[in-house]
Amino acid sequence: MKLIILDRDGVINHDSESCIKSPHEWIPIPGSLEAIARLNQADYRVVVATNQSGIARGMFNIMALNAIHQKMHAAALSVGAEIDAVFFCPHAADDGCDCRKPQSGMLHAIGKRFDVSLKGVPTVGDSLRDLQAGFVAGCSPYLVLTGKGEKTLGKGGLPPGTTSYANLAAVVDHLLKKPAPGHAI
Incomplete structure (x- = not known):
């Protein structure tokens, strides 16, 4: 099985300085959902791993998060894309959990759920903590310049071996062996 792990805000959808708190604020980055569809067509299982400390900070609740994810799934389906699972950390930065990126607990949970080694699994993020979590878990880190x-x-x-690309579509071009501009860091 081919697996890819994506951060949500700044990779799939536009990010916000004050975090995405409602479905209305969730707006896909042009080309991101179509890139997920291309991954699906190439037999990738697509999983989202996202920190959502806004829950712990009282900025939104689990019902709002579920509504945001329902909108994301519906938007993906509208272009022929499917997101297989969404893993999230609801904790604040100082809660000391092992699931909040840059810790790798959430990624290890994904590996366990899908019964796959994370060695070399592409993980795509826009922040250092996304890349650090992936690297520690054995994934191949990809930085997108969106978000x-x-x-x-x-x-x-x-992290060593991190490769940067303009956006998720360019990462997918690379993974599917189409030429795309990018460079190792």
Whole structure:
């Protein structure tokens, strides 16, 4: 089985400085859902791994998060894409959980659920914590320059082997062996 792990905000949809708190605020990045459809057509299982500390901080509740994810799934289906699962961490940064990225607990849970080794599994994110979690779990980290990606690239300190691409569609082009501009960091 081929598996790919995607961060949500800044990779699939536009991010917000104050976090995405309602379905109305969830707006896909152009081409991201179509890129997921291409992954599906190439027999990839697509899983989302997302920190959602807004729950712990009282900015929104689990019902709002479920509504956001319903909108994401419906939008994906409307272009022939399917997201196989969404894993999320509802904890605040200082809660000390092992599921909040940059910890790798959420990614290990994905590997266990899908009964697959994470070694070499592509993980796509726009923040250092996404890439760190993937690297520690044995995944291949891909940085997209959407969302916080350009800031992340500018700060440096990325895990070894991280490759950067303009957006999720460019990562998918690379994974499906179509030429796309990118460079190893």
